[in-house]
Amino acid sequence: MQQHCGDYTVETRGQRLYDITAAVEAVAKAAQVETGLVTVFCRHTSCSLLINENADPDVRHDLEAFVKRLVPDGDPAFIHTLEGPDDMAAHIKTALTATSLSIPVTDGRMALGTWQGIYLFEHRKAPHRRNIVVHVLGA
Numbered sequence: 001m002q003q004h005c006g007d008y009t010v011e012t013r014g015q016r017l018y019d020i021t022a023a024v025e026a027v028a029k030a031a032q033v034e035t036g037l038v039t040v041f042c043r044h045t046s047c048s049l050l051i052n053e054n055a056d057p058d059v060r061h062d063l064e065a066f067v068k069r070l071v072p073d074g075d076p077a078f079i080h081t082l083e084g085p086d087d088m089a090a091h092i093k094t095a096l097t098a099t100s101l102s103i104p105v106t107d108g109r110m111a112l113g114t115w116q117g118i119y120l121f122e123h124r125k126a127p128h129r130r131n132i133v134v135h136v137l138g139a
Contacts, residue, residue, distance in 0.1 A: 003137050004031030010130040012047070012122040015068070015086070018059045020132060021117045024103075027134040028110050036105040036138015040118060043131045046090035047122045048097035054117030062137070067093055090123035097121060105138055 006027035010018055020040075026040045042049050053059040071092045074085035081087050101118065104111040114119075120130055 001137065002031070002033065002138055004033070005133065005135045006030065006135060007077050007134045010120050010132060011050075012120070012124075012128045012130055014125050014127065015122055016064055016076050017050075017121050019054065019117050021054065021112070023132070024118050024134050025110060028103075028105060028112040029108075030110075031136035031138070033105050033136055033138035034108050036107055036136060038103045038110055039100060039135045039137075040103070041084065041100040041133045041135070042120065043133065044099075044128075045094055046087070046124050047120060047128070047130055048094045048099055049101050049132075050097055050119050050121055051103075051112070051116050052119060053115045055115045060083060060119075067096075067121075067123075071096070084125070086123070086125050093121070093123040105136070 010020060012018060024040055040049055071089045073089045075089065079087035105115045
């Protein structure tokens with residue numbers, strides 16, 4: 001068994017989905033693992049990770065719009081607003097999604113489906129530098 005770990009920074013420009021598939025694939029490929037597991041971890045509490053369709057941009061648009069309706073910024077019921085009206089909403093959106101993903105590696109490649117991509121979902125309005133850790137374990 002061998003392990004490989006790499007970091008990746010995503011420069012966000014507000015609330016939306018950012019495709020990070022190529023960056024994660026680069027770390028996975030550098031590990032030179034034929035069979036194993038890739039773990040992708042986000043070191044933040046106001047953005048998240050997800051795997052979803054990468055072919056039609058309407059999917060990203062609809063996901064973004066749905067999550068905004070589900071947990072609106074500035075909800076008057078929120079007490080935690082130290083960093084603005086999108087602060088607590090961002091934390092709730094993160095809690096409803098995920099901060100880590102696991103992707104199998106088979107035949108030296110991540111076993112994503114044909115239409116699957118890996119996304120960082122930024123839940124804050126302001127630009128941020130988001131750090132992603134990619135850990136590969138395998139043989």
